[in-house]
Amino acid sequence: MGASRDDKSRNPRQSESGAVSIRDVAKRAGVSIASVSRALNSGSGSVSKATQEKVAAAAQALNYRPNQAGRALRSQSTNTFALINSNIQNNFYAAIAWELERLLSAEKSALLVYTSNEDAETQDRCIEDIRSRQVSGVFFLCAVDSPGLTTLTKNDPVVFINRRLQSCPEISFVGIDDEAAARAQMRSGARRDLRNIAIIHGPESSDTSARRLRGMLDAARDAGANIAPNAIKEARLSMESGYDCAGPLLDDKNLDAIFCGNDQIAYGVYRRCLERGIAVPDQLRIYGFDDNPMNEWLAPWLNTVRVPHVELARTAVEQMQTLTGNGAAREILLPYELIQRA
Amino acid sequence: MGASRDDKSRNPRQSESGAVSIRDVAKRAGVSIASVSRALNSGSGSVSKATQEKVAAAAQALNYRPNQAGRALRSQSTNTFALINSNIQNNFYAAIAWELERLLSAEKSALLVYTSNEDAETQDRCIEDIRSRQVSGVFFLCAVDSPGLTTLTKNDPVVFINRRLQSCPEISFVGIDDEAAARAQMRSGARRDLRNIAIIHGPESSDTSARRLRGMLDAARDAGANIAPNAIKEARLSMESGYDCAGPLLDDKNLDAIFCGNDQIAYGVYRRCLERGIAVPDQLRIYGFDDNPMNEWLAPWLNTVRVPHVELARTAVEQMQTLTGNGAAREILLPYELIQRA
DNA sequence: CTGAAAGCGCTTACAG
DNA sequence: CTGAAAGCGCTTACAG
Known part of the structure; x- marks a missing residue:
């Protein structure tokens, strides 16, 4: 029987x-x-x-x-990676995401994508799902602090891209020296005699934004630039928020330039200028940060810092391979470039 | 023992x-x-x-x-969907991709992303990988004809977004009536007295591009618009290609407007105009297609057709659910909107 | 080099 | 309602 x-x-x-x-x-x-x-x-x-x-x-x-499910179950390896993206609208991030996909697919791996929306609870829901899918590793394209991160980083290889977390000092990171880049950018503005300036920086809770702000303030002070009271504003990393913050700043007719925490914020500022009839760059110069690949086509008025997104993705994948091969976590800073378009 | x-x-x-x-x-x-x-x-x-x-x-x-691998192996269902994106650079597509992710994650499903780069062989490699991962369904954000498609559509629920394939008439499709939209857009141009026009359309091999071209030509003829010989060019769906095609067209100083097969092409045209010192929209109007969500912020000079990308994603997910519930394949056309910015 | 067998972590008839 | 058992499709020691 x-x-x-x-x-x-x-x-x-x-x-x-x-x-x-x-x-x-x-x-x-x-x-x-x-x-x-x-x-x-x-x-x-x-x-x-x-x-x-x-x-x-x-x-x-x-x-x-x-059948990958059979293979995964037996070999405990899925050849699948996950990416948690913090901002669905930022297509500088999207460009990195697709580059990751391209590189991973060349290695016969696949990429699962998630969006955290810069929110701890949402990020934790993503992490929960990721944990159940036995992924080989997780990329964060701008992580936020969240309780679930602890369990995840303990069990899975993790690489932070573009933003590190103070609370996770021994997690691999790939980015640029944001503080130095911001300093260099502000200095280049000072050399162009942009003396009356405003700053719309990203959230202090973002390590990257905080570093950029420090660099800007540092160099502005050294250059003796004029920053009016109320001319330093904190925005979310979005076009809408940049637009909102720009409103009151533009009342100051003597303003030479606005330095923004990233390109998204700068786009919002630009739109506000358009609505107010302020000519960019003739009446006001705008500085961003990241250099979204679309800028070359659509934003000839934007000065920014080029974060090398293709290299960022490549380096992140390499570091992920190091980790899955039991190599050590590392913090890798890539070279940046000042882009002066206007 | x-x-x-x-x-x-x-x-x-x-x-x-x-x-x-x-x-x-x-x-x-x-x-x-x-x-x-x-x-x-x-x-x-x-x-x-x-x-x-x-x-x-x-x-x-x-x-x-x-452990999802255990569950998948036993229950033959992964709660995982795949998206094959044809163009890594087009962030109108990216916006749809992220919207799909958002909707699926709300359903406890995950999304694997792939890029075909408009290439049949690459698309087939993606399909091969997808087949081994036992996904619950596959979204194509602009499919191309490829041999692997036959096996895939036979075994898995498939939804085409934004572009259908003549060779796969009974696969579900979600998009707009591209021909009617193109006709309406061209008519609106004619009403503004744009008489000397050029067209840079997408590849004839794309059903969507072909429909848009048909609509444009149709309405242009009805309106008695002037299209110079050599003023109808076929481009790839990229900014670079739009840029390349625009060069010779801009020699005609009497040109009133260029109608483009999509926004990416239009961005390329815009950049060429900038380089030539041609004022947009004062000297030349540019018409695109899709309405990338960034336009509102960065392209106030662009007239275009809004393809409702959020609804597109939502409808595609709904149709996917219909298919996985053994419902019938459908072709769903959503309403479009003419956007006249300049 | 090759095959028989065990077992990865689940879900789901099947009996009770 | 509950548990014991089978089995999803693989990979990998283990023997030969």
Whole structure:
């Protein structure tokens, strides 16, 4: 009875989903499923040339695709990575996301995407889902502090991109020296004799924004720039928020320039200037940060700091590979570039 | 001997990966793993309130997360969807992608992203990977014809967004009536007395681009507009290609407007105008298509057709749910809107 | 080099 | 309502 049940379960019926399994391939090739597995996963054991060929032919004929769920369950590895993006609207981030996808797919890995919306609870929901999917590693494109992060970083390789977290000092980070870049940008403004300036920086809770602000203030003080009281505003990292903050600042007719915490904020400022009939760059110069790849096409009026997004993605993937190979966490700062368009 | 091996294998040691399994939860709650499964998956069988509570407490205490690979293997369902994006640079597409992610994550599903780069071979590589991951469904944000598509559409629910394929007439589609929209846009140009016009359309191989071109030509003819010989150019759907095509067209000093196959092309035209010192919109009007959400902020000079991207994503997800519930494939056309900014 | 067997973590008939 | 058992599709020691 046990035997008969056994026989039935061995019966290599096509599964009802119509999918071809390793068993079907083994049967057609006239070998065991172990040999099929070994033949298809070069490196996991040796097979004779003859077996190799028989298996390849059978797999091809049946249009076989290995089931990743089976593989993942057994080998405890999914070849899948996750990205948590903090801001759906920022297409500088989107550009990094797609670059990550491109690089990972070249490595036969796939990318799951999530959005945290800069919100701790949302980020934790993403982390929960990620934990259940046994991903091989997680990229954060601007992480926020959240309770779930602790468990995640303990169990999975994590790389922070563009923003690090004070609370997670030993997590890998790939970015630029934001403070130095902001200082350099402000100095270049001072050399152009932009003396009456305003600053719309990102949230103090963002380490990156805080560093950029420090750099700006530092260099502004050294250059003896004029920053009116109330001319330093904190914005969210969005176009809307930049637009909102710009309103009152533009009342000052002597303003030479506004320095923004990122390009998104700068876009908001620009729109407000358009509405007020303020000519950019003739009457007012705008400085951003990141250099969204669209700028070259759509924002000839924008001065900014180019954060090398392609290299950022490449370096992040390399560092992820280091981590999955049990290498050490690292903080990697890439070179930035001042872009003066107007 | 068999027994002792059995015992060892049953030993609920924490797996070396440190992950907590359903077995650990069952042990702590003092119930079987079947009960744990039933308690955690409301709807898959009834459990007593007492069991429910014991399991919930144990799961919570152990910080348990079900392993999706195990679940997927057994239940043949991954709660994972895939998106194949044709163009990494087009952030109108990116906006749709992120909106899909947002909607799916609300349904406890995750999204795998891929890029085809408008290339059949690349798309087929994506499809191969997708097939091995047993996804619940696949969204195409601008599909191209490729051999792998046949197998995929036979086995998996597929929704085409923004572009359908002549070769796959019975695959679900969500988009707008591109021909009618293009006609309406051209008519609105004619009403503004834009008589000398040029057209830079997308590839004829794209059904969407072909429809838009048909609509434009149709309305231009009806309105008696002037289209110089050589003033109809085919571009790829990129800013670079729009830039390239615009060069020769701008030699005609009498040109009133250029109608483009999408916004990306229009951005390229704009940049060329800037370089040539041609004032937009004063000397030349530019018409695009799609209405990238950034336009509102960065392209006040652009007239375009708003394709409702949020609704597109929402409708695509709804149609996907219909398909996974064995509902019928449908072609859904959403309302568009003419946007006249300049 | 090869096959038989165990088992990854789940869900779901099946019996009770 | 509950538990024991089977099995999803793989990979990988283990023996030969």
